[in-house]
Amino acid sequence: MDRIRIVGGRPLNGTIPISGAKNATLPLMIASLLTEETLTLDNVPRLADVVLLQRILGNHGVDITTSGKRAGETADNGQTLHISAATIVDTTAPYDLVSRMRASFWVLAPLVARMGEARVSLPGGCAIGTRPVDLLIMAMERLGAKVEIDGGYVVAKAPRGLKGGEVVFPKVTVGGTHTAIMAAALADGTSVIENAAREPEIGDVAACLNKMGARISGAGTGRIVVEGVSKLHGARHAVLPDRIETGTYAMAVAMAGGDILLQNARPELLQAALDVLTISGVAVTPTNQGIRIARNGGHLDPVEVTTAPFPEFPTDLQAQLMALMTRARGTSHIVETVFENRFMHVQELARLGARIQLDGERATIEGVEQLKGAPVMATDLRASVSLVIAALAAEGETIVNRVYHLDRGFERLEHKLGRCGAAIERLSG
Numbered sequence: 001m002d003r004i005r006i007v008g009g010r011p012l013n014g015t016i017p018i019s020g021a022k023n024a025t026l027p028l029m030i031a032s033l034l035t036e037e038t039l040t041l042d043n044v045p046r047l048a049d050v051v052l053l054q055r056i057l058g059n060h061g062v063d064i065t066t067s068g069k070r071a072g073e074t075a076d077n078g079q080t081l082h083i084s085a086a087t088i089v090d091t092t093a094p095y096d097l098v099s100r101m102r103a104s105f106w107v108l109a110p111l112v113a114r115m116g117e118a119r120v121s122l123p124g125g126c127a128i129g130t131r132p133v134d135l136l137i138m139a140m141e142r143l144g145a146k147v148e149i150d151g152g153y154v155v156a157k158a159p160r161g162l163k164g165g166e167v168v169f170p171k172v173t174v175g176g177t178h179t180a181i182m183a184a185a186l187a188d189g190t191s192v193i194e195n196a197a198r199e200p201e202i203g204d205v206a207a208c209l210n211k212m213g214a215r216i217s218g219a220g221t222g223r224i225v226v227e228g229v230s231k232l233h234g235a236r237h238a239v240l241p242d243r244i245e246t247g248t249y250a251m252a253v254a255m256a257g258g259d260i261l262l263q264n265a266r267p268e269l270l271q272a273a274l275d276v277l278t279i280s281g282v283a284v285t286p287t288n289q290g291i292r293i294a295r296n297g298g299h300l301d302p303v304e305v306t307t308a309p310f311p312e313f314p315t316d317l318q319a320q321l322m323a324l325m326t327r328a329r330g331t332s333h334i335v336e337t338v339f340e341n342r343f344m345h346v347q348e349l350a351r352l353g354a355r356i357q358l359d360g361e362r363a364t365i366e367g368v369e370q371l372k373g374a375p376v377m378a379t380d381l382r383a384s385v386s387l388v389i390a391a392l393a394a395e396g397e398t399i400v401n402r403v404y405h406l407d408r409g410f411e412r413l414e415h416k417l418g419r420c421g422a423a424i425e426r427l428s429g
């Protein structure tokens with residue numbers, strides 16, 4: 001199993017290209033199931049989750065080809081996928097595939113919308129809290145599907161097609177909102193989705209669906225209206241930049257010190273996180289090429305942050321911020337309200353010398369003078385990258401084990417950081 005070795009203490013200087021967003025790419029690929037024509041996606045990141053979803057979609061009969069290299073293109077450019085679900089041969093998503101990536105459960109809505117039925121395994125346990133799918137099922141039922149659970153599978157049927165309806169989410173859910181939009185796109189009549197997630201990836205998927213002929217308005221607000229159409233067609237769409245990758249590298253620079261251009265990053269996608277960095281004493285400068293992040297010499301001030309759905313501070317940057325605050329001058333508080341139990345990184349950060357106390361959903365982080373390198377274990381995607389951030393400022397060597405978590409969500413992380421001066425290498429095997 002690969003590991004990453006980091007020797008801390010080197011500042012970061014240069015340019016880091018920001019990849020296409022994983023959390024938009026996955027639902028965009030899944031949206032290809034809604035049409036028999038080809039969906040072409042540009043700026044797709046090279047990630048293990050994308051490869052896994054290719055396999056899952058392949059099992060339904062979807063053909064996916066990747067464009068070859070074009071003149072002037074480098075590994076910094078995203079890839080282009082041509083996705084064709086001309087014929088769906090299987091409407092079952094089996095446990096061994098769905099259990100490896102939660103978002104693959106989202107194939108439920110487009111399969112039912114297009115084929116009138118689907119059998120999708122429940123995702124099963126997950127490292128961060130219980131992460132149920134009750135609200136996704138509720139949305140399907142509100143839009144006319146008959147749903148039952150059979151042998152660990154969600155079996156949803158709408159043999160005469162889905163029907164427009166009203167979906168009111170009692171809690172903001174990204175997956176629930178994707179599900180409702182995709183189901184409503186091909187439903188008979190108009191649907192209204194209330195308390196919808198406002199994450200930028202929802203807007204990106206809705207924009208792509210509209211290019212495919214859907215009639216969706218209000219994406220990016222809490223109320224989305226979808227007028228169902230009978231058919232969708234092919235389209236071409238470029239995935240928006242990854243705001244979580246952007247925020248992660250911004251915190252890496254804040255931690256290590258230095259001056260970095262996050263190329264292609266868009267500040268409006270993570271304003272809450274940039275504001276927190278500014279309060280902490282980091283220089284954040286939007287430019288027409290991206291966002292410049294700098295910290296030269298000054299100390300970090302502590303912060304008070306509560307995670308919440310967009311546009312608030314994202315839960316997917318909570319672990320990274322916590323790593324950063326281990327070096328602040330004073331005591332920080334971070335409250336996690338989106339996922340229960342999303343604090344697995346705390347014990348590992350403690351191995352590097354961090355002082356963090358947990359009280360339910362609230363973490364108190366007392367800044368220390370210096371972290372010290374140690375062997376640590378990655379437990380999930382965002383937690384593992386928080387260990388990388390801590391290691392960049394720790395004295396001596398840190399080995400991050402189980403880096404397959406990182407490969408799920410961060411494209412060529414060690415190259416991007418290494419090119420800017422970090423002492424980081426992958427140890428294979």
Ligand code: UD1
Nearest residue numbers: 023103131132133134135136172173174175176316338339
């Ligand atoms: C998506 C993101 C993930 C991010 C999360 C919150 C992708 C691929 N993943 O995950 O990176 O951390 O949004 O921003 O885009 N809930 C229920 N019932 C449900 C569904 C969700 O109670 O049926 C709860 C969850 O347990 C959680 C909250 O709602 O407490 C938000 O979850 P949700 O927004 O659905 O997360 P995901 O879509 O799985």
